[in-house]
Amino acid sequence: MLLPKRVTTMLVAKAKPALNRAHNVVFENLKTSSLTPMLVAKAKPALSLAHKLVPTALQNQLVLQGMKRLAKEFLENGEMDFMAGKVARLHIKDMDISFFFTLQDESNSPSQDKKLIILASLPQPPEPNVTFSATLEAFVLLASQKVDPDTLFFNRSLQISGDTELGLEIKNLIDQFDIQLLHKPVGQVLNLWSQQLLENQHA
Amino acid sequence: MPNTARDLRDITSELNVENLLEDDHQRIDQMYQDVLDALINQKPPMSQHLLFKLFKSALLRHLHWEEKVLFPMYIEFSGKQGSIPQLHLQHKEIMDYLTELEEDLSKGLEKSAFELLGQYLAHHNEFEEKSLYPAFEALDSKELKDKLVLAISRGFK
Numbered sequence: 001m002l003l004p005k006r007v008t009t010m011l012v013a014k015a016k017p018a019l020n021r022a023h024n025v026v027f028e029n030l031k032t033s034s035l036t037p038m039l040v041a042k043a044k045p046a047l048s049l050a051h052k053l054v055p056t057a058l059q060n061q062l063v064l065q066g067m068k069r070l071a072k073e074f075l076e077n078g079e080m081d082f083m084a085g086k087v088a089r090l091h092i093k094d095m096d097i098s099f100f101f102t103l104q105d106e107s108n109s110p111s112q113d114k115k116l117i118i119l120a121s122l123p124q125p126p127e128p129n130v131t132f133s134a135t136l137e138a139f140v141l142l143a144s145q146k147v148d149p150d151t152l153f154f155n156r157s158l159q160i161s162g163d164t165e166l167g168l169e170i171k172n173l174i175d176q177f178d179i180q181l182l183h184k185p186v187g188q189v190l191n192l193w194s195q196q197l198l199e200n201q202h203a
Numbered sequence: 204m205p206n207t208a209r210d211l212r213d214i215t216s217e218l219n220v221e222n223l224l225e226d227d228h229q230r231i232d233q234m235y236q237d238v239l240d241a242l243i244n245q246k247p248p249m250s251q252h253l254l255f256k257l258f259k260s261a262l263l264r265h266l267h268w269e270e271k272v273l274f275p276m277y278i279e280f281s282g283k284q285g286s287i288p289q290l291h292l293q294h295k296e297i298m299d300y301l302t303e304l305e306e307d308l309s310k311g312l313e314k315s316a317f318e319l320l321g322q323y324l325a326h327h328n329e330f331e332e333k334s335l336y337p338a339f340e341a342l343d344s345k346e347l348k349d350k351l352v353l354a355i356s357r358g359f360k
Binding site for chain 1: 321322325
């Protein structure tokens with residue numbers, strides 16, 4: 001059944017705040033809910049399953065969109081030019097999932113035109129210049145900024161191999177990311193998840 | 204070599220912690236590179252072991268000197284801990300790396316495992332150079348510098 005455009009527009013306009021409210025209620029309740037530890041415990045198998053079922057291109061897009069939001073200011077200011085033509089691999093070792101990032105190398109273009117991309121379409125994974133390897137839990141703590149990259153690296157939860165200088169530059173860059181730039185639901189999930197992981201560690 | 208008190212004063216007035224310690228970092232870096240080259244070029248295991256032992260002994264000596272001389276001196280002069288608790292933990296991890304490598308030494312050094320230690324050391328040096336050395340410089344104490352020169356001349360040679 002087709003609704004008149006005016007009605008559809010009105011419904012969409014009403015639906016967005018309603019969804020936001022529902023979303024906030026769910027997250028507020030989850031903060032104190034006994035469901036949270038169970039959800040966190042099931043997160044890894046659920047993500048493993050999703051990794052097998054969801055097309056790679058879509059997974060890459062989701063990761064890339066988050067990364068682009070965090071890196072936008074640095075890309076625009078040319079502070080990520082050191083990545084041009086270099087490949088950084090992010091390796092979730094307990095799930096054996098890798099994402100390969102690079103900055104499109106257009107040597108004649110100004111920094112603003114450079115684009116962070118995931119090398120997804122290549123049949124063979126490229127040889128990375130640097131690899132950041134950690135468990136899913138360590139990456140969640142890193143992404144939520146509950147634990148800084150130095151702490152994770154120095155307690156050996158995060159391993160960096162390959163080009164030392166590049167590794168240092170990326171590690172220092174990650175430290176400057178503003179997590180508030182992520183979509184609110186993503187930030188909330190990370191926050192809840194990492195909080196639970198820290199509670200598990202201290203239990 | 205300074206042979207008068209004035210020479211020593213002249214030298215210490217120009218010294219800073221960064222220069223004093225970077226030399227030793229570079230010396231250890233070179234020894235690390237020697238081991239890595241031996242692994243890359245598949246030198247005989249005996250030669251790899253010997254180079255590793257030399258590197259390990261120089262590194263442990265450096266860590267020991269920092270733990271026993273440099274850190275206490277900083278705490279004494281500044282009255283603060285600063286980044287020292289973190290540096291203690293990093294030193295412990297470095298020693299754990301060395302122990303693990305040594306346990307596997309009979310089977311031959313694994314290049315990738317050795318390179319992980321190299322990465323750790325590079326990041327540790329950067330952390331130390333960013334956190335501790337400027338804190339030392341900020342103290343700007345001639346007495347501290349004199350003590351450091353004396354301690355380094357005894358400790359690193």
